[in-house]
Amino acid sequence: MRTEFETEREHGAVRRATLLVTARGLVEAWLNGRRVCDDVLTPGWSSYEWRLRYASYDVTTLIQERTVVGLSLGKGWFGGRLGWSGKGSFYGDELGAFAQLEIEFEDGTVQLVVTDESWRSGPSAVLANDLYDGQTIDARLVDDAWKRPGFDDGGWRGVHALEFDTSTLVPYIGPAVRRWNELPVAEVIVSPSGKTILDFGQNLVGWIRVRTSGPAGTEITIRHAEVLENGELGTRPLRSAKATDRYVLSGGTDEFEPTFTFHGFRYAEIEGWPGALSPEAFTAVAIGSELDRIGTMRTSDPLLNQFHENVVWGMRGNFVDVPTDCPQRDERLGWTGDIAAFAPTAAFLFDVDAFLSDWLVDLDLEQQHHDGIVGFVIPDILKYHDRERPTDMGPVDSTAIWSDAAVWVPWTLYQAYGDESVLRRQFGSMAAHVRRVDSLLSPSGVWEGNFQFGDWLDPDAPPEYPADAKADKGVVATAAIYRSARIVADTAALLGLEEAHREFDAIAARLRDAFNSEYVDDGVVKSDCTTVYSLAIVFGLLSPEHEEFAGRRLAELAEQAGYRISTGFAGTPFITDALTQTGHVDAAYRLLMEKDCPSWLYPVTMGATTVWERWDSMLPDGSINPGEMTSFNHYALGAVADWMHRVVGGIAPLTPGYASVLIAPQPGGGLTEAETALETPRGRVAVHWTTDGDQLSVEVELPEGVEGILRLPGEGDRTITGGRTTSISELTPAVA
Structure with missing residues (x-):
């Protein structure tokens, strides 16, 4: 789509020019042939029924005497496939663009150029595009003249206006999606069947930029895919997603970049390449929401370091405008259970305050329009088609862990960044969730009876029945809603909502009893x-004597399992904390450092570069798990990194936003060194510890004006202040 206009120069020089742009679909904008920004996948995915975000760009330097505004549209989340039913266009049948260019002159006059029925529309070189299936580009049709003044659009068509409620237009709260890394080909592989496969050495999310030349009409x-199986591209886990890009050559030198799709991949199979293939012709482009890295960690163990790096890459690949479950198959949805588990880890590694706050707005909107129910995914496309929902679940209603994201995620943001505003904005949503579940409790006061995911993906569950x-499930659900009720009660007290505090304090007390x-x-x-002991301990559900028993029993069960993982989505984020809290930090380390399947390090020994969905997404013989639901890039099971940051690294907030800090590293697991750092809202906190025999050396850095508690094994608490602190102590035999 394009429009061309004369600038009203009689009002003097251009003081400022701003382009506001959004779309039903995806939009890329040009002024006079130049891209207005580096953003991709604009305007992202929100609950379009009630909220469509627009982007705002300063385009002052791009305005000329005669100017062209050009917009390209793609399907994106609005018009493309979503979910695993094969269906799409849940939000509408037609793509559309909405743009407003505001040009302010020296005399204060403002010239407006807006999308209206005077615009013209024409074909592009993009013949097909879908987030799941890929993009097709015919370079023979590339002609950038339409983006510049003087183009003859006589062969183009007009446009028509779509019915649209402009009150749904809102600015972005969170960051835009951008390219953030590029990787060269690590290896060119010839498969047993003779196929040419590129290995980029890292499972990533984005696309491949290709530069080549060949006879006109040649199709590449x-x-x-994420993995190889028997030396061939392992596409079965993609299910119906084609994840395939096609390029038709012009006969000259062509460069292709499919910015209306994205793929989760490490490997790419190339067919139709003209002549000898050169690895330099391919660049993997990683995309994701623009996030500032604030937390880092390194230890003396290379496998553990690789695991931590896998957590980071998995998070970056799944934080693509919404926090998704996976980036490769016919799903890529904002599953609430995944982020409920992972939010504390995410909030340490990157500044996700704005990103998750934006997503929480959609959660609240969906919840308001669904009787207080927090859906399995946000934005909720499952409501549009019964086939989109997992089978055998009965009527849709609140679900433990998943729906608890309404409470756990804003509370995590408050603890990490210390800003009460997220609690004020979300309190209605938080309260509505607990009240909804309170109405579902059984006569005995526990949460049983409706569908529950429970301890999803317990490693002992059959592959086909996760x-x-x-x-x-009742134990898991009741424990989870107790935690939510307790958090909402504490939030109400913090916000000075006395009546609400009494209400939710009473709900929490009843649930505990x-x-x-x-x-x-x-x-x-x-x-x-x-899992049940882990939740009961960490959520504070047990009496002191029962908690002591539960800790011993938990350690006993971990030992009986050979310190291999025996928890799923519900228990995994909490088991190491439960062991640590009850005096079994050595058992927590045994779990963390175990290498046999199932364990956190098993995928690392198998060459993983992201965290897997299943503990055994790839079996020891190199074959892919037979379950229909198998991904090699899911962040949820990487939630243990939160425990690593606090217990191995030794950095935790004493008060929200790290206004005061607990420095309490607990060495173990054969580690001889760990170095952890975090850019808090008040400045940099860093801890570096080493062991030499039974001697522990700790160096701490705190921001000026920030106090901390230094708590080392076998020693009493010590108050420390801003600046650098060094401590040398003796390790007790339990942690040596």
């Missing part, structure tokens, strides 16, 4: 497995 096909966990009455027998928690 690029298929993407919800068949050892942990009783019901949990102990229904599920705890002489300290034994119903279903007697690692």
Whole structure:
């Protein structure tokens, strides 16, 4: 789409020019042939029914006497496929653009150029585009003249106005999506069947930029996948997603970059390449929401360091405008359970305050329009088609862990960054979730009866039945809603909402009593497995004597499992904390450092460069897990990195936003060194510790004006202040 106009120069020089732009679909904008920004996938994915974000760009330097505004449209989330039913266009049948160019002159006059029915539309070189299936570009049709003044658009068509509620237009709260890294080809592989496969050495999210030349009409096909199986491209986990880009050559030198799609991949199979293939012709471009890295960690163990790096790459690849579950198959949805588990890790590694605050607005909107229910995914496209929902779940309603994201995520942001405004904005949503679940409780006061994911992806569950966990679903659900009720009560007190504080404090007390009455027998928690003890301990559901028993039992169960993982989505974020809290930090380290499957380090020994969805997404023989649902880039099981930052690294907030800091590293697991740093809202906090025999040396850096507590194994608490502090102490035998 384009429009061309004369600048009203009689008002003097251009003082300022701003372009506001959005779309039903994806939009890329040019002024006089130049891209107005580096953003991609604009305007991203929001709950379009109630909120469509627009981007704002300073284009002052691009205005000329005669100016062309050019817009390219793609399907994106609005018009493309979403979910695994094969269906798309849930939000509407037609793509459309909305733009407003504001030109302010020296005399204060403002000239407006807006999308209206005077604009013209024409074909492009993009013949097909879909986020799941890929993009097709015919370079023979590339003609950038339409972006510049003087183009003859006589062969183009007009446009028509779509019915649209402009009150849904809102500015971005979170960051835009951008390119953030580029990787060269690490290896060119010839598969057993003779296919040419590129290995970029890293599982990433984005696309491949290609530069080549060849006879006009030559078609190059690029298929993407995360892994190889038997030496061939492992495409079965993609399910129906084609993840394939096609390029038709012009006969000259062509450069292709498919910016209306994205893929999760490490490997790419190339077909139709003209002549000898040169690795230099290909560049993997990693994309994601623009986030500032604030937290880092390094230890003396290379496998553990690689695992931590895998957590980082997995997060970057799944933070593409919304926090998604996976970036490669026919899904890529904003699953609430994943971010409920992972938010503390995310908030340490990157500044995600604006990113998650933006997503929480959509969560609140979806919840308001669904009787207080927080859906499985946000934005919620599952509401549009029953086939999109997992089977055997009955009527849609609140679900533990997943729906608890309404409470856990804003509370995490407050703890990490110390800004009460997120709690004020989200309190209605937080309260509505707890009230909804309170209405679902059984006569005995526990949460049973409706569909629950439970301890999803328990490693002992059959591949085809990921919800068949050892942990009783009622125990998991009741524990989760107790935690939410307790947080909402604390939030109400913090915000000075006395009546609400009394309401939710009473709900939490009733839930705690019901949990102990229904599920705890002489300290034994119903279903007697690692997840139920982990939740009961960390969420504070047990009496002191029962908590001590639960800690011993948890350590015993971990030992019986050979310190291999026995928890799923519900228990994994909390098991190492539960062990540490009850005096079994050595067992927590044994879990962390285990290499046999299932474990956190097993995928690393298999060459993983991101965190997997299943503990055994790839089996030890190199074959892909037979389950239909298998991804090699899911961040949820990387939630243990939060424990690593606090317990191995030793950095935790004493008060929200690190206004005061707890420095409490607990060495173990055979590690001899760890170095952790975090850019807090008040400045840099860093801890570096080493061991030499039974001697522990710790160096701490705190921002000026920030106090901390230094808590080392076997020693009393010590108050420290801003600046550098060094401590040398003796390790006790338990942690040596």
